[in-house]
Amino acid sequence: MTDDRPAVLFDWGDTLVVIPGMLNAPDAHLACAREVYQRDYAASIAARSRPLDVERFIAVYFAAAKHQIKRSAETLREHNFQDRLRMTLAECGAEGALDDAEIDAFAHALSMQVLSQARLIDGAAEAVQRLTRRFRLGLLSNYPMPAVVLGTLERFGMDDAFSRVTISGEMGWMKPHARAYEALLDGFVREPARAVFVGDNLENDVIGPKRLGLKTAWYAPGKSTPDEPAIDFHAHTLGEVVEWCEQSLL
Numbered sequence: 001m002t003d004d005r006p007a008v009l010f011d012w013g014d015t016l017v018v019i020p021g022m023l024n025a026p027d028a029h030l031a032c033a034r035e036v037y038q039r040d041y042a043a044s045i046a047a048r049s050r051p052l053d054v055e056r057f058i059a060v061y062f063a064a065a066k067h068q069i070k071r072s073a074e075t076l077r078e079h080n081f082q083d084r085l086r087m088t089l090a091e092c093g094a095e096g097a098l099d100d101a102e103i104d105a106f107a108h109a110l111s112m113q114v115l116s117q118a119r120l121i122d123g124a125a126e127a128v129q130r131l132t133r134r135f136r137l138g139l140l141s142n143y144p145m146p147a148v149v150l151g152t153l154e155r156f157g158m159d160d161a162f163s164r165v166t167i168s169g170e171m172g173w174m175k176p177h178a179r180a181y182e183a184l185l186d187g188f189v190r191e192p193a194r195a196v197f198v199g200d201n202l203e204n205d206v207i208g209p210k211r212l213g214l215k216t217a218w219y220a221p222g223k224s225t226p227d228e229p230a231i232d233f234h235a236h237t238l239g240e241v242v243e244w245c246e247q248s249l250l
Contacts (some may be wrong), residue, residue: 001248003163006249007189009209011199012141015219016128017152019118022065026108028064028206032113034058041106049094052095061088076177078168080144106131108147115151127238130160136162140184140197142204144176164188174199177207185212194249196232200243206230215248217241 010016013024020028038054045052064087068079082103083212090096099105122169131137137201141149146167153159166184173179189195192213199205199219211229217233218225219241225234232247 003136005134005243007138007193007195008131008135008245009138009140009189009197009214010128011182011197011201011219012139012149012152013143014121014200014204015148016121016124016158017118017141017156018121019114019148019152021114022069023046024209026062029114030058030062030116032240033061033110036109036113040109040226041102044102045089045094048084049097052092052094057088057204058093060091061085064088064091065180072174074176076180078142078174079143080169081110085110087197103163109147110153113145114145115148115155116154118148120156121238123238125156125158128158129241130242131245132161135245137162138184138188140166140175140180142168142180144169146170175204178208178212181208189214196245196249198235202226202228202231203219208217217244 007012013021014020018024020032022029034054037057042054055232061084064084067087068084072079084108085103089097128137146169149167150159150165153162153165158169164184166180168174168180169181171180173183175181193215196215196217197205197219202218206218206228207230210216215232216230217235218231219235219238221236225231233243233244
């Protein structure tokens with residue numbers, strides 16, 4: 001049987017979960033990188049090239065991350081942790097100290113360290129559980145490492161709730177590029193007016209989806225409502241999102 005229920009489409013970071021990301025918590029993210037580097041890779045790199053002080057590694061890693069993020073914002077093409085680590089080692093004079101498999105393992109270990117520090121937004125699990133009773137749920141995330149996104153959904157018991165999960169680190173395009181939304185919507189949302197996009201970022205989660213005809217719920221606790229016609233609803237809690245979806249989509 002075809003599921004023709006309306007759809008609720010979520011952003012991920014700072015809407016459902018909070019992680020130690022370079023944009024919202026750079027010090028916490030760098031602490032994750034420092035932990036993995038010291039624990040697993042400093043000795044190997046020193047044995048193969050030359051000792052690389054952890055603070056030098058972190059300073060160069062920070063600069064590489066900022067460069068990647070700036071470039072991604074300009075092109076709307078997603079980057080990844082592997083290239084960030086390669087850039088860091090090359091700048092530190094340790095290019096080739098880790099082979100491709102080791103770089104992949106380093107990136108995965110860093111992803112798992114970030115995942116271990118994730119926390120759930122207040123009310124997220126309850127809102128998702130309630131919405132699944134009457135809506136189809138989708139998720140569209142800008143994040144370079146899909147394992148972190150998928151891992152948080154599993155860790156917080158939300159992985160079965162989403163019929164479709166689309167991540168920029170898998171498909172390559174980031175919000176607010178139209179291809180990012182299309183990857184989520186294609187074959188999933190036939191009538192944009194019967195779907196709402198929920199997220200915290202005005203450009204990515206409100207203005208972008210509105211261009212495609214979706215309803216929008218801006219999740220921004222404690223903020224004043226700006227003069228932005230693309231906002232259909234300003235939610236201060238995820239519980240308010242649930243109530244509004246039930247009123248406006250059913």
